[in-house]
Amino acid sequence: MSALQLQTLCSTFAVFRAAEVRDHGFKLASGLAVLDDALAGGVALGTLVEWGVPLGRGGRHIILKYLAAANRGLALKADYPILWAYPDSALGLNPPAWQALGINLRHIAFARTNTPMHDLKAALLDPYYRLVVFDMPLGLSRDDYAFLARQARTLQKIIFVLHNQLLTDARGNAFAKLRFNGTRSPFDPAKIIVTPVRGLPPQPLVLQLEGML
Amino acid sequence: MSERSRDQTAPILPYLAIATTEIIGAAATMALSPKVMHWSPSVWLIDLRPTRDYWTMQAQRRGIKVAALLQMVWAEALGQGTQTGSLVFAPCPWQALLLSAHLNERGLSGPLELREPFSQALLRQLSWPVWFAVARDYAAALTQSKSCRFDEKRFHSDLNHLERAVVRLGQQHPAQMVDAKHQAFRRRFGDHIARLWQWTFAGVSDGVHAAATKQAAFAFAEEEVFASGFPWVQAVVTARPSVVRQLEYPVWSWDQLVADFTTDLDLLADLPALASGAAVLRLEWILHLEDLSDCLVNIRFRHPHSLRAERGEQKTVLIQACHSFEAVYLQRCKDAAQIAPAPLIGWNLVAASCLARPSTAISLFGEVGAVGEDMAAAMRIDNRLQIALERYQVTSDWVAESAFTKVGAGDLDVGGAATEPAAKPWAALAARRPLYIYAEPRVLGGHETPTKAAFIERTGEVWWQKPEGTSLERNYFLIEHRSGQRSWATRGEAGEWWVHGLFA
Numbered sequence: 001m002s003a004l005q006l007q008t009l010c011s012t013f014a015v016f017r018a019a020e021v022r023d024h025g026f027k028l029a030s031g032l033a034v035l036d037d038a039l040a041g042g043v044a045l046g047t048l049v050e051w052g053v054p055l056g057r058g059g060r061h062i063i064l065k066y067l068a069a070a071n072r073g074l075a076l077k078a079d080y081p082i083l084w085a086y087p088d089s090a091l092g093l094n095p096p097a098w099q100a101l102g103i104n105l106r107h108i109a110f111a112r113t114n115t116p117m118h119d120l121k122a123a124l125l126d127p128y129y130r131l132v133v134f135d136m137p138l139g140l141s142r143d144d145y146a147f148l149a150r151q152a153r154t155l156q157k158i159i160f161v162l163h164n165q166l167l168t169d170a171r172g173n174a175f176a177k178l179r180f181n182g183t184r185s186p187f188d189p190a191k192i193i194v195t196p197v198r199g200l201p202p203q204p205l206v207l208q209l210e211g212m213l
Numbered sequence: 214m215s216e217r218s219r220d221q222t223a224p225i226l227p228y229l230a231i232a233t234t235e236i237i238g239a240a241a242t243m244a245l246s247p248k249v250m251h252w253s254p255s256v257w258l259i260d261l262r263p264t265r266d267y268w269t270m271q272a273q274r275r276g277i278k279v280a281a282l283l284q285m286v287w288a289e290a291l292g293q294g295t296q297t298g299s300l301v302f303a304p305c306p307w308q309a310l311l312l313s314a315h316l317n318e319r320g321l322s323g324p325l326e327l328r329e330p331f332s333q334a335l336l337r338q339l340s341w342p343v344w345f346a347v348a349r350d351y352a353a354a355l356t357q358s359k360s361c362r363f364d365e366k367r368f369h370s371d372l373n374h375l376e377r378a379v380v381r382l383g384q385q386h387p388a389q390m391v392d393a394k395h396q397a398f399r400r401r402f403g404d405h406i407a408r409l410w411q412w413t414f415a416g417v418s419d420g421v422h423a424a425a426t427k428q429a430a431f432a433f434a435e436e437e438v439f440a441s442g443f444p445w446v447q448a449v450v451t452a453r454p455s456v457v458r459q460l461e462y463p464v465w466s467w468d469q470l471v472a473d474f475t476t477d478l479d480l481l482a483d484l485p486a487l488a489s490g491a492a493v494l495r496l497e498w499i500l501h502l503e504d505l506s507d508c509l510v511n512i513r514f515r516h517p518h519s520l521r522a523e524r525g526e527q528k529t530v531l532i533q534a535c536h537s538f539e540a541v542y543l544q545r546c547k548d549a550a551q552i553a554p555a556p557l558i559g560w561n562l563v564a565a566s567c568l569a570r571p572s573t574a575i576s577l578f579g580e581v582g583a584v585g586e587d588m589a590a591a592m593r594i595d596n597r598l599q600i601a602l603e604r605y606q607v608t609s610d611w612v613a614e615s616a617f618t619k620v621g622a623g624d625l626d627v628g629g630a631a632t633e634p635a636a637k638p639w640a641a642l643a644a645r646r647p648l649y650i651y652a653e654p655r656v657l658g659g660h661e662t663p664t665k666a667a668f669i670e671r672t673g674e675v676w677w678q679k680p681e682g683t684s685l686e687r688n689y690f691l692i693e694h695r696s697g698q699r700s701w702a703t704r705g706e707a708g709e710w711w712v713h714g715l716f717a
Contacts, residue, residue, distance in 0.1 A: 056698030060648060060717035081591070083602070086649075094650045094714060095605035095617040096643035101717075109602040122532055122597035128590040184697065213645060213691060213699065213716050 028131070028158055030065040032207050038200055043178070045130070045156040048149045050198075052167035052181040055136070058192050059182030061101075061212050063133065063160060068102030070131045080130035082108040083123055085116040087136050117144050124148070127155045135162045142175075149175035167197045184212075225268060225279040226302040226326055229259040230309035232317050233298025237291065239448035240569055244290035245283055247494055247566040249448045253350050256313060258306055260445075263494055264568055267516050270588050280324040290569075299323040301332075306443055307351075307412040308336065314347050315339045336414070337388040341379050344387050348372055348409055354444040355405075363405070371402040387413055454486040455563040463503055463556030467535055470557065474534065477562050478527040482520035487564060492517030495566035498534065500542060502555040510534070510541045515601065516592040517568040532597045611639055612675055613650055613713070645669055647701040647714030654703060654711035663692035663710060669701070691716070 029042035053059025178199035185191040248260035300323040303309035399407035546554030701714035
């Protein structure tokens with residue numbers, strides 16, 4: 001068997017496997033083909049994912065794609081409720097924009113807190129919120145990440161931690177299975193470049209998003 | 214979303230007056246809310262705010278109006294063969310009482326909600342004799358509440374003065390004087406009558422609920438009913454379910470007492486008053502300390518919580534109790550600068566506020582956990598968290614700051630107002646607006662010049678709410694900073710940039 005045939009077989013198998021897990025509802029797909037294919041179908045339940053998505057640089061569009069997919073029950077087979085924690089600062093939410101981007105406000109609860117680990121512990125200990133997002137959390141410690149990873153694994157949650165700066169290899173995080181940076185392409189503002197920092201080969205993934213500002 | 218389904222999911226108005234000729238105990242009225250007042254021999258006044266979210270969620274789940282659901286619960290609480298009487302829901306207790314008396318006079322029955330045009334028309338047909346009769350009940354209630362600043366003789370004298378004025382002016386209905394200012398009433402008839410007048414048509418005089426008027430008149434925050442001037446006297450149930458614990462040895466820390474406390478919660482759940490399906494909204498945990506002092510720890514729940522549903526585990530109560538214990542007992546020790554705080558030698562655990570669902574209603578509504586997995590889980594987490602979660606609903610408004618409202622867990626409208634055809638332009642507008650906005654726009658520093666600026670929208674101000682001389686429109690731009698960050702900004706008159714939000 002030639003290398004090309006082997007590669008074709010492997011990729012066919014990967015697609016088949018991705019479809020299989022999607023059918024069994026084990027993964028959350030974003031609906032962005034390039035990213036979902038790279039993740040063999042999506043982000044698996046039970047995963048802690050760290051994102052370097054500076055605010056205003058487009059990266060959060062990817063996260064919102066996941067949220068909209070979770071709302072639609074895409075791959076998870078049910079419209080799971082979402083918990084979004086954000087810091088208590090001068091910045092407040094603009095819910096109409098979230099709804100316009102496909103988020104069902106009925107299935108998302110927001111927590112405005114500077115101490116999310118303390119204030120939201122009960123929600124993390126309960127399986128109800130299957131998708132939990134910590135946006136710009138202040139001072140998460142190594143123990144906090146260990147706790148988040150454990151809760152994600154044991155309760156089959158997907159936990160996203162969004163940082164307001166890009167992630168680097170210099171400060172690793174052993175508890176996050178996947179680490180990505182996501183920013184708008186400097187050459188084409190309609191594209192987002194996702195760079196894996198951990199969990200996938202470091203080749204940038206170029207995602208085309210419609211109607212992104 | 215159709216008008217009918219929107220109506221069904223609308224949150225219930227906070228005050229309910231029930232007029233009935235039957236003799237009813239306070240326990241039956243507590244099937245709807247623990248905050249109950251026996252206004253007069255035939256009228257009960259119920260403050261639905263503590264259980265408003267709960268009932269709205271229940272009604273949403275069953276696809277019926279909240280008022281209809283509460284009428285069913287009320288009928289179940291009374292039992293078969295008892296007349297339910299008329300139910301009137303209003304944003305203010307005074308309006309609920311007036312409308313209830315008016316219904317009684319005309320031989321009509323409820324349920325009525327004052328947000329409906331029919332109910333508002335009925336209120337406008339209210340006669341002066343009914344108004345005066347309810348005002349006399351108000352005086353009796355104020356006297357009963359032992360309000361120190363209330364002069365009953367003076368009130369009746371002012372009321373007689375108003376009666377004579379009404380006769381002299383040939384007025385039949387209060388609605389004929391709807392334009393009269395309450396300040397004018399204060400000058401002529403005193404504070405109390407002016408307040409009653411202010412409450413009478415607040416929000417309904419022009420046929421619509423004017424939010425600003427409503428807020429001013431009905432700002433009855435929790436525990437502030439007296440501050441508003443309304444004479445609220447809580448009906449008391451003779452025996453509140455309680456469990457007393459005498460510890461065999463003194464304890465200092467949470468870890469030492471948690472086992473006994475859990476046992477007591479189970480004992481409390483088994484008491485007849487709670488075993489019949491009642492759910493708890495507040496527990497009073499009175500700690501007895503070795504120095505013979507007591508320390509009160511309030512354990513509150515955002516939704517009615519069933520102790521029986523968590524028998525043997527009592528996780529929800531333990532989470533709340535642990536935080537309240539640390540906040541009260543340990544803080545007390547810190548405040549007293551005690552190196553070794555006075556240990557606990559016992560406690561009294563009291564179910565201070567309960568939603569006394571009747572046993573017959575359990576088959577209809579089930580325990581909290583059986584109502585629906587999603588709803589039960591959402592309520593369970595809300596009860597366990599230290600902070601209240603925020604939930605939002607979109608409104609039909611073009612101004613970014615007022616295009617949404619914060620709602621309770623039970624107030625969420627499916628899809629929100631944005632699904633109405635009239636709201637489509639606003640939904641399209643929202644797609645070009647940022648995820649996060651500042652409450653007040655921030656000026657961009659002089660050295661920060663955007664590298665790009667693209668016009669997005671021109672938004673008109675709510676000019677009738679703004680002081681004269683302010684700009685009537687805002688031009689919004691997408692600006693890009695050197696770092697690549699994109700903001701939503703307006704331009705000031707001097708050409709400076711004001712950042713109002715940040716894009717995703």
